[in-house]
Amino acid sequence: MSKFELSRRNMLKSSAAGLAALSAGGLSRLAHASDLTVGIVYVGPRDDFGWNQAHAVAAAALKDVPGVTVVEEENVPETVAVEKSMESMINLDGAKLIFATSFGYYKPFVLDLAGKYTDVEFRHAAPLWTEADPKNAGSYFGYLDQAHYVNGVAAGLSTTSNKLGFVAAKPIGTVLRNINSFLLGARKVNPEATVQVIFTGEWSMPVREAEAANALVDAGCDVLTCHVDGPKVVIETAESRGIKCCGHNASQAPLAPKGFITGAEYKWETIYKMFAANLAEGQPLPNFTGGGFDVDFVRSTPYGAGASEAAIASADAARADVKAGKPIFVGPINKQDGSPLLAAGASFDNYEPSLDQTDYLIEGVVGSIT
């Protein structure tokens, strides 16, 4: 918590206006800023309607900083290819700052290169950097589980079967945390609610995602959400089956004009604009940048036609609570196997470090990790 407290609270008082002012202030001084080449690596296509696109659109803010050249590479797999792509940016393009936007880039590739090229700064989009890692590496991340919690609140008031469906890619920490938070949101307003999860096993596999969505509807779920790279297929399937849905990653509201409730979106532009401002000012980037609603790193998609009055009111209240720091994880919470996670009365701070290491599903989630 404390490690990014500094960056979070000091860098911005969570207002976009403040950021804009910061940028403008930077602009006047940019004549002095030496030329900087920034490299960005994406794991998929830049226009995938999901994770990569969210980054690419937001990272465009860096291009507006005078003196900064942005070079980008897409579809770079999490193999030696990404190491060589980043090195190529350093050696052939003279990049001094690299943004690596996929989870699997960090270990070993970003860490290796940070050790090898000590004059180059690396920033990686996941909460993985620790004090033990090289000082020229770092992490930036939005805590999307806060927005999934709000999704859950809205979903819990939108279901009649009390069964919510979740199409998930892989059982990794961030995904599990989103599922757990989604359930906690639903349980807060609807103690009967359960979340049925299906893992597709791949970040992007449209046919299986559609099959999973259909299977969940057939099993009685009447609200669907997901955590896959491109949620388009899940949302469209939910809409065509006549049930409600919550989005993920970016706005899917136009895809489900009847059933869309709300969605959990990253707001990477806050972070990239902040970085852009830092660069324009000639200031170093923080090693760890992370946050949720409180610093405007995540947001909820504007409500769609599927959101009832009650759901809107409760979701708005839940978001305000999270923004104010009220905890999501409030005991009693048991893990799926019945072992206690939190005793009654206990709670986790929303930035509790152990939540970054989530390797369990909680009671109320149906479906196992392995």
Add this chain to the structure above:
Amino acid sequence: MADTTETPGIAVQSGMSNDLLERLRRSSEYVVIPLLALVFSGVLFSVFLFALGKSPAEFFSHVWRGGFGTSFSWQNTLVRAAPLIFTALCVAIPARLGLVIIGGEGALVLGGFASAAIAIPMIGWMPGLPMLAIMAFAGMVAGAIWIGCVGALRHYRGVNETIASLLMFYIAVSILNFFVEGALRDPSDPNKPSTKPIGSENMIGVIPGTDVHWGLLVGVLLCGVLYLVMNRTTFGFAAQIAGGNLRAAQAQGLPVGRLMVVSCAIAGACAGLAGFFEVAAIHGKANASLIAGYGFTGILVSFLARHNPLVIVPVAIFLGGIAASGGLVQRRMDLPDATVLVLQGLLFLVILVSETFYGRLSIFKSKGAAQ
């Protein structure tokens, strides 16, 4: 029998004049035709770029610089070529018997997984070298069993090897994911399911003076060894005869079944080694990143090299170079990543079609040669 010591492509030469100039003239065919194919496909691709309003000159200068123009580029190229050499061998060896194996990726994945899995109990106390040896052995055995099964299924059950190897690739992936996300998952890294890391001190280093791991050198040596095996040993001769006509070979009493299983096992061991090097030199652990498509690209390499182990090396390097240059092209010219795929497709199409000209262009024929 002596004639079969030559590769099929060169066999045409036997029985002709020994005149050195004549030989040069005829073998120059194998240099000139591919070069012409390169130039021609370059022209075709330039037309494509022109139509898009991009400069071909700029494009090809980026390809050169990104793939071969600097010492960094060369190392980038060679690192990418290393796994392709192994996976191409996985296609080339059974191809001598007429078997088309397209599931080498499965053997790579399982080979990598086996070497990482066997290392787990040794982490922390076993010194690096014996540990790596055991890992390499485990990777080769896993790959050999996997593709060996394909050969055995073909011979003993009549199951088509192409489809069986493809199906088994998907099964291999599910085995890897099942264990990596389950029983063998390293609990300390919840965000990328992997086996326990073997530790950086145990990993294979780089060839001194370069940034390229030893896998490349092993691959090149293996190509040489397998070239000799397939062209200078009775095993190789027998395989070649069986590849020419399976039923005739069977009628002659050749142990076709054993040839098939052994060739497939050798092939699988090669792909398994690729997996081992991915684990021991790149990732340090087994995870889903092992499924990177090297096995499928290897099919292309092997067919372009006409299943000749010695030709696999330059073809793999060439392919690695194009892959290495893809990033620079994207970054400098704002072209999508698929540009390089289009270039590769066009290039290899022309190269494959150019094979039709071997032995048909009069300038390469010796006067009075009985063609």
Add this chain to the structure above:
Amino acid sequence: MSDDAGLMTVLLAMFAGAIRVSTPFLFVSLGEMLTEKSGRINLGLEGTLVFGAMSGYAISYHTGSPWFGVLVAGICGSCFGALHGYLCKLPKVNDIAIGIVLMLFGTGLAFFFGKAYIQPSAPRLPAISFGAWSDHPGIRQALEINPLFLLGIVLAIFLWWALRNTRYGLIIRTTGDSAPAALALGINVDRVRLLSTMAGGFFAGIGGSFLSLYYPGSWTEGLSSGQGLMAVALVIFARWNPLYCFWAALLFGAAGALGPALQSIGISRGYHFFNAAPYILTLLIMIASTSPRRSLKGAPGELSITK
């Protein structure tokens, strides 16, 4: 949930999955079957499928007519088929190798030109409801059937009949079984193979357009998870019989629905293997149903891959 209800859910999901997912497999394998019957193998149909998916979606977006998109996808597919058919008639050119390169080339072109179509939403193919008689929402949903699926069934039956009973069928089979015999009969072997490969490409293109225009129904680069390659393999599994191609495609679709369906009723331990069920099942059936002693029945004699 009670066991019976769970079983029903799984069975229904497999039934629905078979109908939803099988169409691309059916079209590609019918196309490949036709090509292989003429004595050539075109491994490049994966590339054709992906390009068909992209071009069908793009045309549907620009013209507003998804059926026109399907047609264009087919025509693009037959262009790839023509390229394969023409190049492979040249001496010393290997049909397997050309197929592998066309897989790369088709995919590359589709990704290159498809960047602009990931975002837009194109009009999609309609479905015909056959389930109005049932009160069960799952059954009604399962019986929302796309016309292309029905077309595929008709095509399979037609090809099965035509290959046996028509002069053209005889010409194709003769060409595939023995080129010298076909030549002796005055058949233009190269032309027959060219046309068969073009027809095969046409079907594969249509199979691709089903992916982007109906199910899952959008164009993305990850749209095909190897359906085209797998469908080519299914032809061998189906012993070059169009009707078996249909059953193989159904089986594959149903098995693919097994993993998600089991997870939806709470059985998820080992879901990796359930997700691989289509591949495991196909392999087991092949092992059980083949025999080393007789050569593959129905295999065209000229086919390089089964010699």
